[in-house]
Amino acid sequence: MANTQTDPGVIPGPTSRAFDMLGGTPLIWRMASLALFFAIWEIAGRTNFNWAFPTFLETMAALWEMLANGSMFSAYGRTLEPLVIGLVISLGIGVSAGVLMGLRRDVEWITLPVFITMQAAPMAALIPLITFVYGIGLTSKVLAVCMLAMPVIAINSYKAVRNVPPSLVDMSQSFMGSRRQQVFKIILPAASPMMFAGIRLGVAEGFSGVVLAELLITPTGIGDLITFNRSVAKFAHMYAAIFSIVAFAVIAVSLLHRVETSLFRPEKRGA
């Protein structure tokens, strides 16, 4: 405890913890882990156990080719549009619904069952129906993202508000804080770490949603790269497209995780 006194005013964390994002495994182990996985992939590809299974190096070559000729970038341009719009909508509605459910019993009573159902049920089943009604355009894809991302954001925001330490709420009350002050000065700041974690999970779900939408509704963007390359039997290109979207999603979510730890880590130890 005492040794933290030497750096006055600085929240420790952001830099020293930068490599801490995936469970605190040392960097060298993670490199080894990556190398091992790719080596197994390469060897499996070379054994020709499956006619449609490219080696790791072939896949990387295809990835490089698509990056170089720009097809990858234009594909991501198309994919990110419904993803970003859907996530912004989910964030807005999900967080406000979650906070309202946390603050008000009546809203909780009426709304929570819907979100619980949405979270536990296979919402993907609705995607064909949405296509059926709203066609194959942007609307359907945005809706697909929202359906998958919103429940987890809303439920986590709700839980975050509910998990605010009661003594902090008592504190604000005992010092004559108004309900408004209680919400904005105590409940929302105290709930924000868990809310942010929910948003991170929501982003991961949103990626799932957009990929599903692009595979199920109509192939555009990255889904088009996957479907098209499969249909013309350019399997290395197909694998490269899948590899890129998985890597993209994982990196995006890890970055969010990193932002989360650097923003909120000092507080987690505080309570």
Added chain:
Amino acid sequence: MDLYGFKIPRVAALLFWAALWEIVGQFELLLLFPPLSEVLFALPDVVTTSSFAEAARITVAAYLGGLALAVVLGIGLGMLMGLVKAADNLLNMWVNIFLSAPLSALVPVIMILFGMGMPTVVVTVFMFAVWIIALDTRAGVLHVSPSLIEMSRSFGASRWERFRIILLSAMPEILAGVRLGVIRGVKGVVIGQLLVSIIGVGALFSLYSQNFLMAHFWALILILFAFALTLADVIARLETRIEYYAGARA
């Protein structure tokens, strides 16, 4: 008490939404929602077809198969990661990656490797469920109190007995992981069939949307949702039964 006070209004709230759905459907306010009554009338129609029986068979079989694989391999993987530091260092990253990756993107690969049939659906269920089970098992093993292990050692427990003690005391976390795996698995079984689209529920969905059978479509979705929620509920009940473990441990 609290549960009792909560359970009753929860059902009432669902009734409220059902009524709202009916109204929206009757007045055609949202194209997406046909009247709930119409959907309910379509239910027997859907359930009695032979293609539904086939879809149900495929869904249940693929689900159970994939989940069983996921539970066995997930717990095994989690135990390995919890007990062997090197395995943990090598695998932890990949488990985390697969946990947050859009797994539906992998289904096309699974389809190529396993064909356009049930094995693909089984593998999809497995892929959706296994990682969370492994991760929670690992967490459970790492949380086993060191004094418990020291105790078993000091009383001369054999290797096998020690392993059993660890497995049993990691049970609450393992079960929590299995519960999440069960829910994820349902999503996997649906997504797998949707993407394969020529078997089971996926084939039914294509049939209904080609013939504009909205009410049938919803009826099938309701059945799937009921299946998912019932499973989640059953597992949650099981978990509260075994919760005394966690309580006794704390």
Added chain:
Amino acid sequence: MNMPSTLHSTERSPVATTPEAVIEVRGVHKVYAGNITALQNIDLDFNRGEMTSLLGPSGCGKTTLLKIIAGLLKPTKGDVAVNGRPVAGPGPERAFVFQDFALMPWASVLRNAAFGLELQGVGKSEREDRARHYVNEVGLSGFEDKYPHELSGGMRQRVGLARALAVDADVLLMDEPFSAVDEQTRRKFQEDLIRLREIEKKTFILVTHSIEEAVYLSDRIVLLSPRPGRLNKIVTPEIDRSGDPDLIRRNPEYLDLIDDIWSGLRAYVE
């Protein structure tokens, strides 16, 4: 109330509303859901400038009583008056110190200490000046810009105390303030509290389960007995606290009184 007896425990005298009673508790009952009676028929006065401890084993309702006085809980029956006015909720003349500190982890020591003033709408520079004064007074100068997680338990509770002092209430309500603080820190904190009382002429109500702490700190000890929580006995230790605070712990009166109270409470523990 200040009877000339030293370590004799004095039975509660019939209610005599002395002019200096800051807080009057009249016929308070508290029944929780499920018919659990937490408090039964509590009549108590707390005098201005005194430190009173509410002491008793767990389940005696001492924290419930404190929260009722604070206005955080409503009594099922009976009422509480502060400065002659009935209590309807928390008020500016009472400040609460929490068992788990209740500090905002995202705020610096200074902002935490100034938070009561912030809620009252006091301007930033003024409230920070006042908070700085009290942070200094509780012995935390130099830590103004630290965050709670960088402090030890004892230091965190000092922030909680500074926050309560900063709003300049008449009464400080302390809910087991030292129970989450380690033993050495607790002793130091208790000594500091005795000194602090000499500077800040305030009324203190302290909930504790430690007999030593109650005897060491208080002018008056209210013993509560459990299930349901009732008034058992009121003890007024007459211990001279003007000298070295460490000497108090060797004072025979202090030691005898601890024994005395323990033999009374023992029955409820067995």
